[in-house]
Amino acid sequence: xxxxxxxxxxxxxxxxxxxxxxxxxxxxxxxxxxxxxxxxxxxxxxxxxxxxxxxxxxxxxxxxxxxxxxxxxxxxxxxxxxxxxxxxxxxxxxxxxxxxxxxxxxxxxxxxxxxxxxxxxxxxxxxxxxxxxxxxxxxxxxxxxxxxxxxxxxxxxxxxxxxxxxxxxxxxxxxxxxxxxxxxxxxxxxxxxxxxxxxxxxxxxxxxxxxxxxxxxxxxxxxxxxxxxxxxxxxxxxxxxxxxxxxxxxxxxxxxxxxxxxxxxxxxxxxxxxxxxxxxxxxxxxxxxxxxxxxxxxxxxxxxxxxxxxxxxx
Amino acid sequence: xxxxxxxxxxxxxxxxxxxxxxxxxxxxxxxxxxxxxxxxxxxxxxxxxxxxxxxxxxxxxxxxxxxxxxxxxxxxxxxxxxxxxxxxxxxxxxxxxxxxxxxxxxxxxxxxxxxxxxxxxxxxxxxxxxxxxxxxxxxxxxxxxxxxxxxxxxxxxxxxxxxxxxxxxxxxxxxxxxxxxxxxxxxxxxxxxxxxxxxxxxxxxxxxxxxxxxxxxxxxxxxxxxxxxxxxxxxxxxxxxxxxxxxxxxxxxxxxxxxxxxxxxxxxxxxxxxxxxxxxxxxxxxxxxxxxxxxxxxxxxxxxxxxxxxxxxxxxxxxxxxxxxxxxx
Numbered sequence: 001x002x003x004x005x006x007x008x009x010x011x012x013x014x015x016x017x018x019x020x021x022x023x024x025x026x027x028x029x030x031x032x033x034x035x036x037x038x039x040x041x042x043x044x045x046x047x048x049x050x051x052x053x054x055x056x057x058x059x060x061x062x063x064x065x066x067x068x069x070x071x072x073x074x075x076x077x078x079x080x081x082x083x084x085x086x087x088x089x090x091x092x093x094x095x096x097x098x099x100x101x102x103x104x105x106x107x108x109x110x111x112x113x114x115x116x117x118x119x120x121x122x123x124x125x126x127x128x129x130x131x132x133x134x135x136x137x138x139x140x141x142x143x144x145x146x147x148x149x150x151x152x153x154x155x156x157x158x159x160x161x162x163x164x165x166x167x168x169x170x171x172x173x174x175x176x177x178x179x180x181x182x183x184x185x186x187x188x189x190x191x192x193x194x195x196x197x198x199x200x201x202x203x204x205x206x207x208x209x210x211x212x213x214x215x216x217x218x219x220x221x222x223x224x225x226x227x228x229x230x231x232x233x234x235x236x237x238x239x240x241x242x243x244x245x246x247x248x249x250x251x252x253x254x255x256x257x258x259x260x261x262x263x264x265x266x267x268x269x270x271x272x273x274x275x276x277x278x279x280x281x282x283x284x285x286x287x288x289x290x291x292x293x294x295x296x297x298x299x300x301x302x303x304x305x306x307x308x309x310x311x312x313x314x
Numbered sequence: 315x316x317x318x319x320x321x322x323x324x325x326x327x328x329x330x331x332x333x334x335x336x337x338x339x340x341x342x343x344x345x346x347x348x349x350x351x352x353x354x355x356x357x358x359x360x361x362x363x364x365x366x367x368x369x370x371x372x373x374x375x376x377x378x379x380x381x382x383x384x385x386x387x388x389x390x391x392x393x394x395x396x397x398x399x400x401x402x403x404x405x406x407x408x409x410x411x412x413x414x415x416x417x418x419x420x421x422x423x424x425x426x427x428x429x430x431x432x433x434x435x436x437x438x439x440x441x442x443x444x445x446x447x448x449x450x451x452x453x454x455x456x457x458x459x460x461x462x463x464x465x466x467x468x469x470x471x472x473x474x475x476x477x478x479x480x481x482x483x484x485x486x487x488x489x490x491x492x493x494x495x496x497x498x499x500x501x502x503x504x505x506x507x508x509x510x511x512x513x514x515x516x517x518x519x520x521x522x523x524x525x526x527x528x529x530x531x532x533x534x535x536x537x538x539x540x541x542x543x544x545x546x547x548x549x550x551x552x553x554x555x556x557x558x559x560x561x562x563x564x565x566x567x568x569x570x571x572x573x574x575x576x577x578x579x580x581x582x583x584x585x586x587x588x589x590x591x592x593x594x595x596x597x598x599x600x601x602x603x604x605x606x607x608x609x610x611x612x613x614x615x616x617x618x619x620x621x622x623x624x625x626x627x628x629x630x631x632x633x634x635x636x637x638x639x640x641x642x643x
Contacts, residue, residue, distance in 0.1 A: 123366045155621050159380075160384075267586070293456070
């Protein structure tokens with residue numbers, strides 16, 4: 001873009017800063033200034049604040065005393081500051097039939113989510129490799145079928161699958177039942193995403209290995225897995241969070257007791273009796289939110305990448 | 315102490331599960347590796363493909379077919395169940411409570427994708443290339459990472475209602491009403507408006523999703539084209555509407571359809587906030603209630619089938635648009 005053009009565009013704007021940048025800054029800076037107006041930024045900040053207040057309010061509540069939570073709103077903390085970890089201690093450590101007992105459920109959530117993230121990823125990588133690099137008859141229609149399975153709502157599978165688990169396998173209400181259910185429900189999307197990635201590995205790399213006499217198993221372990229690690233991480237994080245946050249599969253297959261059921265299930269129970277658990281809920285909710293939030297803020301790049309891969313790749 | 319023994323036992327189960335899984339996969343791949351020359355190709359293919367295919371066939375394809383069949387049978391009792399034809403579907407559209415459930419679902423799927431996309435797109439444009447874009451993005455995107463149940467609890471506190479004179483308001487929204495001199499409202503009880511307040515929660519979650527995808531798409535629109543439009547005298551609104559929006563059309567379709575499908579399946583939010591009471595139930599929640607709380611497998615299956623039928627056209631549309639785009643490319 002020529003300098004006079006930039007100057008004329010800059011002149012259209014009354015902002016003196018735009019002119020200054022147009023005179024001295026690089027192209028990116030000039031574009032940046034012309035496309036952002038203070039109004040837009042103000043609107044963005046307003047939206048961001050509105051979006052954050054609900055979560056912030058709950059976080060504040062979780063550190064107030066039970067008495068305060070019950071009798072007045074969290075914003076009063078700015079008038080009469082207080083801080084206690086009592087609620088967290090209560091929901092995590094106190095054992096008993098009527099207590100929240102979240103320690104056990106937290107362990108359950110981990111014990112459910114780790115295998116339920118690993119299993120589908122590994123099986124999906126194997127299947128994706130077969131679809132991408134092993135030629136066989138019916139490969140394309142079979143892949144389309146698996147792609148199509150993504151759209152089958154979980155609800156379509158719940159009743160018969162529960163019957164299989166309870167009547168045929170006898171594992172209903174155990175960890176393996178929940179793992180297997182999550183693995184099955186996660187497979188179509190994982191296969192689809194990983195296929196997108198694995199099929200784009202340069203053919204020369206695979207060919208070279210074949211010429212050297214490597215068979216499929218060797219290619220899989222020596223080439224596919226190492227090259228796919230970033231994709232595996234993204235999709236693995238996604239699957240982990242999906243399982244961690246899930247309520248429906250847990251309700252149907254975990255049996256609902258402190259032996260197997262995850263945090264989400266216990267939270268749903270607690271919130272079902274809001275009046276009795278009012279002071280416990282903020283701390284309880286944050287105990288379940290802490291893991292996704294840590295994953296989200298520390299691995300946001302992978303998280304977003306997984307999301308983008310999942311929805312814009314055709 | 316009980317907690318620690320419990321913990322060791324559970325992690326023991328987990329490591330056992332992981333080890334068993336690794337052993338099975340390892341043995342299958344090892345055998346494939348050592349397969350006899352004759353038929354090796356087929357055996358290796360089977361080793362890679364069959365675990366996933368068997369699980370999908372047994373756990374998804376067969377159950378989906380069986381659910382469709384169950385939808386035409388009565389509830390399962392000790393004497394089995396009997397063929398009832400379309401009775402379960404007739405029941406759905408003649409029971410006032412269930413008709414409301416279906417209408418609610420349609421309201422959800424009409425409003426959530428629309429509002430989330432509008433907010434997400436506006437926000438993506440507002441923050442595009444602004445200072446602190448990353449932080450602003452994280453704040454709105456954050457709800458996407460947490461569970462629907464967690465979001466439900468967060469908003470239960472926002473909507474919490476205390477009768478006047480009984481105590482101070484502890485919910486922010488009612489406190490704002492009080493500050494404005496209005497009467498506080500039991501937001502989650504008053505039908506039909508309570509459905510809209512539940513929808514707000516889903517919009518709150520999905521806006522971040524729309525924003526992240528649309529933001530990436532906006533950055534993909536060539537700056538040169540936007541600049542050219544500006545030079546031709548287009549104002550910000552015109553260049554947005556005539557250049558940016560057509561440039562991100564494909565992503566818009568993906569965003570709207572993905573959110574629509576997620577909305578149709580929404581279950582946890584309704585479960586956590588009202589339990590489906592006060593006329594707020596939706597198909598996915600009612601399916602669970604009928605099938606697993608009441609043992610009405612016929613009704614539950616029929617509702618699942620209805621859900622599937624609602625999802626289908628959206629997906630078909632999505633696939634068609636994506637295919638067209640590929641042809642253009």
